[in-house]
Amino acid sequence: MVSKNDLVKELYPEDLYGYAEGLTDGEVEVLQEVREALETHVRPVITDYWEKADFPFAEFKKVTDVGIMNNPKLYVGREGERKPRELYTAFLYLELARFDASIATFYTVHGGLCYNTILLGGNERQIEEFAPKLASFEWQGCFGLTEPDHGSDIAGGLATSARREGNNWILNGEKRWIGGADTADVIPIFARDVEDNRIKCFIVRKGAEGYSADPIPHKGSLRAIRNGHIVMKDVVVPEADRLENINGFRDVSRILVRTRADVAHIAMGISAGAFVAALKYVKQREQFGKSIASFQLVQEKLSRMQANVVANIGYSVRIAQLQEEGRELMLNSALAKMHNSLNMRETVALAREVCGGNGITLETDVMRFFADAEAIYTYEGTHEVNALIVSRELTGIGAFV
Ligand SMILES: Cc1cc2nc3c(=O)[nH]c(=O)nc-3n(C[C@H](O)[C@H](O)[C@H](O)COP(=O)(O)OP(=O)(O)OC[C@H]3O[C@@H](n4cnc5c(N)ncnc54)[C@H](O)[C@@H]3O)c2cc1C
Structure with a gap:
C-alpha cells in the first residue's frame, strides 16, 4: 500500500x-x-x-x-x-x-x-x-458586492439601496462581475440601508421578480466561468432572508479576510499548474537536435518557476494554519494574495515563454493559465489595494485617497 x-x-x-x-x-x-x-x-x-x-x-x-x-x-x-x-x-x-x-x-x-x-x-x-x-452543491451560491461604478472603492461607494417596507426589503441597483449570477440559487446581495446608511446583506433567491443577470461578453480571461451583470428593480426580500450579523462594511471585511486567503491559494494553484505544464512540454520538445530541457537558459526559468511555486505554497500553508488557529488578519490575507499573485504572474509568463509558439495555443495548457492569471491578479482586491492594506500596517498611514 x-x-x-x-x-x-x-x-x-x-x-x-x-x-x-x-x-x-x-x-x-x-x-x-x-x-x-x-x-x-x-x-x-x-x-x-x-x-x-x-x-x-x-x-x-x-x-x-x-x-x-x-x-x-x-x-x-x-x-x-x-x-x-x-x-x-x-x-x-x-x-x-x-x-x-x-x-x-x-x-x-x-x-x-x-x-x-x-x-x-x-x-x-x-x-x-x-x-x-x-x-452538498444542491444549491449554487454566488456573491454580489462589486458594482459597475464601484470596485476598489466599494467600502465607501456601495450604491445599491435597500428600503424597508413592513416585513420586506426593496432592493434597487446593479452589481457587476458576479460569478455564477445567472445560474445561482442563493444570491447574497450587499446593499445600503437608506435609513441608517449601513451596508446589509440580503439573500435574493433564484427567480426573484425584478432580478436579472446577463453574462458579461467578450472576456479574454477566465472564459470558462460566466460573470454576470446584475440589475435589480424593486426586488422584494423578506426580513427573514436578511443576514442579521452583517451591519456595516466591517462585517463584510470579516468575509473578505477569509476569501482573500482563498484567492492567494488560487494564485498558488495557477502557478503550479503553469509550471507543471511547462515542465512537461520542455521535456518533450527538441530543438538543435536536443531536448530544450537541456538548455541552461531554459533550466534557469524552470528553477525560477519552481522557486515561485514553493514560495506560494509556503504562504498559503502558513495562512491556512493561522486561520485554523483563529488568527485571521486582513494584513496576512492581503500580503498572501499580493505575494502569490505577483509570483503567479511571473510564473505563467515564464511558462508560456518556454513553450514557444505552442505556448500561445490552448494545447499546452499554459495559455489558459497565462490568460486566466490576469483576472486573479485583479479580483478580491487588486494588487494595488492589497499593497495599500499592507503598507497601511507598516506606516500607520492609509494612502487609499
Ligand atoms: C473575473 C472577475 C470575477 C469577479 N467576481 C466577483 C464576484 O463574484 N463578486 C463580486 O462582488 N466581485 C467580483 N469581482 C470584482 C472584483 O473584486 C473587482 O474587479 C476588483 O475589486 C477591482 O475593481 P474594478 O474592477 O472596478 O477596478 P477599479 O477599482 O476601477 O481599479 C482599476 C485600477 O485602478 C487601481 N486603483 C483603484 N483605486 C486605487 C487607489 N486608491 N490607489 C491605487 N490604485 C488604485 C486598481 O488597483 C486597478 O489597477 C470579479 C472581478 C473579475 C475581474
Whole structure:
C-alpha cells in the first residue's frame, strides 16, 4: 500500500518542501478522488468550454459528487464542524486551480464567498437552511458586492439601496462581475440601508421578480466561468432572508479576510499548474537536435518557476494554519494574495515563454493559465489595494485617497 507521504509526492511533485504531508489520510483520499474526477470528466472538455465561454456544469458535478465540502472523511475527529480544515481547503484550491482557474473561481464564489457569508452573517436558522445545501452543491451560491461604478472603492461607494417596507426589503441597483449570477440559487446581495446608511446583506433567491443577470461578453480571461451583470428593480426580500450579523462594511471585511486567503491559494494553484505544464512540454520538445530541457537558459526559468511555486505554497500553508488557529488578519490575507499573485504572474509568463509558439495555443495548457492569471491578479482586491492594506500596517498611514 502506498503511504500518504508517497501519495502526496505523486499528486504534487511541485511541492518540493513537502507541505502536503500535513494533510490527513482522509483529506488526501478526497483530493485524489478530485484529481480522478477532474481528469476523467472535465479534462476532455475544458478547452472547448474555455473557447465557447461557458461553464462545464454537468462535468463539474462529477467533481462535487466526491463531496469536496462535506465528505465525512474531511470531518473525522471534528464532527459538528461546518467547514473542512483550512489546510485541506488550501490544497483543494491547489488541486482545482492547477487544473483550471475558472473551475477554481467557480468554487471560490460558491464554497468561499457565499458559504462564508452565510456562516459569518447568518443566524442559526439561516445557517441551518442554507449551509448543508450549499455544502452538498444542491444549491449554487454566488456573491454580489462589486458594482459597475464601484470596485476598489466599494467600502465607501456601495450604491445599491435597500428600503424597508413592513416585513420586506426593496432592493434597487446593479452589481457587476458576479460569478455564477445567472445560474445561482442563493444570491447574497450587499446593499445600503437608506435609513441608517449601513451596508446589509440580503439573500435574493433564484427567480426573484425584478432580478436579472446577463453574462458579461467578450472576456479574454477566465472564459470558462460566466460573470454576470446584475440589475435589480424593486426586488422584494423578506426580513427573514436578511443576514442579521452583517451591519456595516466591517462585517463584510470579516468575509473578505477569509476569501482573500482563498484567492492567494488560487494564485498558488495557477502557478503550479503553469509550471507543471511547462515542465512537461520542455521535456518533450527538441530543438538543435536536443531536448530544450537541456538548455541552461531554459533550466534557469524552470528553477525560477519552481522557486515561485514553493514560495506560494509556503504562504498559503502558513495562512491556512493561522486561520485554523483563529488568527485571521486582513494584513496576512492581503500580503498572501499580493505575494502569490505577483509570483503567479511571473510564473505563467515564464511558462508560456518556454513553450514557444505552442505556448500561445490552448494545447499546452499554459495559455489558459497565462490568460486566466490576469483576472486573479485583479479580483478580491487588486494588487494595488492589497499593497495599500499592507503598507497601511507598516506606516500607520492609509494612502487609499
Ligand atoms: C473575473 C472577475 C470575477 C469577479 N467576481 C466577483 C464576484 O463574484 N463578486 C463580486 O462582488 N466581485 C467580483 N469581482 C470584482 C472584483 O473584486 C473587482 O474587479 C476588483 O475589486 C477591482 O475593481 P474594478 O474592477 O472596478 O477596478 P477599479 O477599482 O476601477 O481599479 C482599476 C485600477 O485602478 C487601481 N486603483 C483603484 N483605486 C486605487 C487607489 N486608491 N490607489 C491605487 N490604485 C488604485 C486598481 O488597483 C486597478 O489597477 C470579479 C472581478 C473579475 C475581474
